[in-house]
Amino acid sequence: MTHAAFYGIGAYTTAILLTKSGVGFFGALVLGIAIATAVSLLIGVVLSRFKGDYYALGTLGFNTIVFGAFLNWKNLTQGSLGIPGISRPELFGINFTNNFNFLILALIFLILAYSVARFVANSPFGRVLKAIREDETVISVFGYDTLHYKLVVFVISAAMAAVAGSLFASYITFIDPSGFRVAESMFILAIIILGGLANLRGSLLGAFFLILLPEVMRFVGFPSDIEAQMRQVVYGVILILLMLYRPQGLIGEYKL
Amino acid sequence: MKIIETNNLIKRFDGVHAVDRLSIGIEKGQITGIVGPNGSGKTTLIDLLSGVLEIDGGEIIIDGTKKISRLLPHQVSLYGITRTFQNVRLFEQMTVLDNILVAETERNVFGSFFEGHAQCHYKTAEEVLRKVGLLENKNRLAVSLSYGQRKLLEIARVLAMKSRIYLFDEPFAGLFPEMRKIISSIIQELKRENKTVILVEHDMGLIRELCEHILVMDEGKLLAQGDPGSVLGKREVIEAYLGR
Ligand SMILES: Nc1ncnc2c1ncn2[C@@H]1O[C@H](COP(=O)(O)OP(=O)(O)OP(=O)(O)O)[C@@H](O)[C@H]1O
Ligand SMILES: [Mg+2]
Numbered sequence: 001m002t003h004a005a006f007y008g009i010g011a012y013t014t015a016i017l018l019t020k021s022g023v024g025f026f027g028a029l030v031l032g033i034a035i036a037t038a039v040s041l042l043i044g045v046v047l048s049r050f051k052g053d054y055y056a057l058g059t060l061g062f063n064t065i066v067f068g069a070f071l072n073w074k075n076l077t078q079g080s081l082g083i084p085g086i087s088r089p090e091l092f093g094i095n096f097t098n099n100f101n102f103l104i105l106a107l108i109f110l111i112l113a114y115s116v117a118r119f120v121a122n123s124p125f126g127r128v129l130k131a132i133r134e135d136e137t138v139i140s141v142f143g144y145d146t147l148h149y150k151l152v153v154f155v156i157s158a159a160m161a162a163v164a165g166s167l168f169a170s171y172i173t174f175i176d177p178s179g180f181r182v183a184e185s186m187f188i189l190a191i192i193i194l195g196g197l198a199n200l201r202g203s204l205l206g207a208f209f210l211i212l213l214p215e216v217m218r219f220v221g222f223p224s225d226i227e228a229q230m231r232q233v234v235y236g237v238i239l240i241l242l243m244l245y246r247p248q249g250l251i252g253e254y255k256l
Numbered sequence: 257m258k259i260i261e262t263n264n265l266i267k268r269f270d271g272v273h274a275v276d277r278l279s280i281g282i283e284k285g286q287i288t289g290i291v292g293p294n295g296s297g298k299t300t301l302i303d304l305l306s307g308v309l310e311i312d313g314g315e316i317i318i319d320g321t322k323k324i325s326r327l328l329p330h331q332v333s334l335y336g337i338t339r340t341f342q343n344v345r346l347f348e349q350m351t352v353l354d355n356i357l358v359a360e361t362e363r364n365v366f367g368s369f370f371e372g373h374a375q376c377h378y379k380t381a382e383e384v385l386r387k388v389g390l391l392e393n394k395n396r397l398a399v400s401l402s403y404g405q406r407k408l409l410e411i412a413r414v415l416a417m418k419s420r421i422y423l424f425d426e427p428f429a430g431l432f433p434e435m436r437k438i439i440s441s442i443i444q445e446l447k448r449e450n451k452t453v454i455l456v457e458h459d460m461g462l463i464r465e466l467c468e469h470i471l472v473m474d475e476g477k478l479l480a481q482g483d484p485g486s487v488l489g490k491r492e493v494i495e496a497y498l499g500r
Contacts, residue, residue: 123368123369123372124358124362124368125368127350127357127358127361130349130354131350131358134346134347134349135345135346135347137308137329137345138341139347139358140328140329141307141308141329141339142338142358143332143334143363145363145365146330148365
């Protein structure tokens, strides 16, 4: 639920470093990961004291605070004006200004992220995470300090979100706070639910579907002044239909 | 030697004294039965001993020296305590094998991250699954098992924990005779290995067969204790069961 915040932290770190310092894209990426890791560790410890609804409220609050920082910390982020002129990465003489090259770069990161997620899910660590999802009390009685486990995945996912933000900033070459609202976290949650909880391939499928949907809808030919609203309506209807007929998501294993 | 003692242990649920200033001692290496009418506080006692419920008063003493008035769930296994649940609690959407493996792997976060899949874990898992006759089902999801198989899986899971003290909350309830036989021989084997067993059970036949010592609870208090033969014949015990 805090994805937008860490996604934003990655994006802003990259944007600021690429426009205001001599650090290159990959240096900015690493620093973005480092900042996201540190912040998520801190926030994770605080959030771990909350349960259920309060936890959800806490994450929402954190998202809002980070968004507020992007908007109001003007000498760093230039507020609502945003940061233009972010450069594309360059590595070993390969320039990623070319969109095709950038696609390859993004795919490489996708494969990396997917492999990390797979490694985590298939390790004994991942098995404990599944057990926490199933019955936290029982797995605690078996000797696992579940707080530590939840904190570590929280940090891993924050770091991954920062990578995504970094790529996004450098691809679009312009960012402003509006891309990192709480609604973005909701969107990511919708991707996961649509694809299927607890299933990596499901998340990929969900992302494809929800991101390609607006492109497909362009051909349906809604009048352009209501197109954005219609997109929200279609998202909503799809989510409701899924909840009714396929609570485990498209290919998920776990019912909500 | 007493491996677990309680000293004036208290648990209240808004007004109800589920465990009421209870002081008991559990002998090491024995099978101790806990009996008592419905609602007498047996499960609550097990929950307190396993950190599932917070202690409201009094203390638990382990190995005669470690006094505990606040016990967190993840600390329980450090004292060598493990348990089953009256209403079976499995990791439903995980396979039978994973339900066992998770009881064996590294407890430390970073350890479990890089541990990999050790062959010895699989070996132990298959061993305990064979013991309860679930080996052929190892790749099925726990949720798909029958009631009896679920109870057996829960028992296999605590065996994989290799603890010192096993708390069983009505492990036989609702099972067919052949499954009861498996569980009762497992409990006897634990005793031969010099493990300590606490057995909550309503079936007095099984209690007489397995236990050397029994504690009778009523309304959160200790009503009587001793060897099953003498205790179960006592008038107040019979009255507690029949209800006055
Ligand atoms: N979570 C709870 N909330 C409120 N009251 C509870 C809770 N758990 C138990 N109780 C109450 O505490 C008392 C003891 O319950 P407990 O489950 O320990 O009895 P028991 O001896 O295990 O009974 P049984 O033989 O039916 O399993 C009962 O009066 C019960 O209603
Ligand atoms: Mg009970």
